[in-house]
Amino acid sequence: MYKFPLLLSVLVTITFLALTVEKDPLQIAFVILGSLGGCFFLDLDYLIHSYFLEPKAEFSLSVQGFVKHKDLKGLANYIYYHKNDLKERTLNSVIFQLVLGGASILVVSSTASNFAKAFVIAIYINSMYRLAEQHLEYKSTNDWFWAFKKRPDRVGLAVYGLLLVSILILTFFLL
Structure with a gap:
């Protein structure tokens, strides 16, 4: 990855x-x-999107859950498999x-x-x-x-x- x-x-x-x-x-x-x-x-792009741009989107809620539980490996895997879900990345x-x-x-x-x-x-x-x-x-x-x-x-x-x-x-x- x-x-x-x-x-x-x-x-x-x-x-x-x-x-x-x-x-x-x-x-x-x-x-x-x-x-x-x-x-x-x-990869901070995904955190910016999840916390500031669209915090209520499904992708954002999943990322916030991984961060909340301090599951960095799960977060990296989730972002890798869903990296194309975001169209307008900063x-x-x-x-x-x-x-x-x-x-x-x-x-x-x-x-x-x-x-x-x-x-x-x-x-x-x-x-x-x-x-x-x-x-x-x-x-x-x-x-x-x-x-x-x-x-x-x-x-x-x-x-x-x-x-x-x-x-x-x-x-x-x-x-």
């Missing part, structure tokens, strides 16, 4: 440490923690992805901590993975472009993908 996102977080950690040549064990630990935190950040959307791309450039080019830099990069790369997963698995990215009236065609989606990859390359270049 989290195999590929965790692999991406490990990739972010290795790339970050290779590009910055960090030697301090505490800073290395911050990079590892930031990358791992970024792996799970996008964090899994093109708007958040574009804001996150700008934020990643801003954070990486600033004097922010290594934790913050690794955290933002891991969120960004996992967001790119989720978009690709949605496109490949369901042959549709309409859930990502819910905020726009017109959905992009294949060429528009390819251009958007190139934009995302360009931002990622720039982010790593600025490290």
Whole structure:
């Protein structure tokens, strides 16, 4: 369930440490923690939806029940099997992805901590993975472009993908 996102977080950690040549064990630990935190950040979307956007919906009540009983494994399984029940997700959307791309450039080019830099990069790369997963698995990215009236065609989606990859390359270049 989290195999590929965790692999991406490990990739972010290795790339970050290779590009910055960090030697301090505490800073290395911050990079590892930031990358791992970024792996799970996008799942907060389901909690935002359950507690703030539609707290009375069936999905929301189930999520609230798992949280109330502190059943994190059950919560993760429930979200995994019902992840497509939500159509308008806040964090899994093109708007958040574009804001996150700008934020990643801003954070990486600033004097922010290594934790913050690794955290933002891991969120960004996992967001790119989720978009690709949605496109490949369901042959549709309409859930990502819910905020726009017109959905992009294949060429528009390819251009958007190139934009995302360009931002990622720039982010790593600025490290």
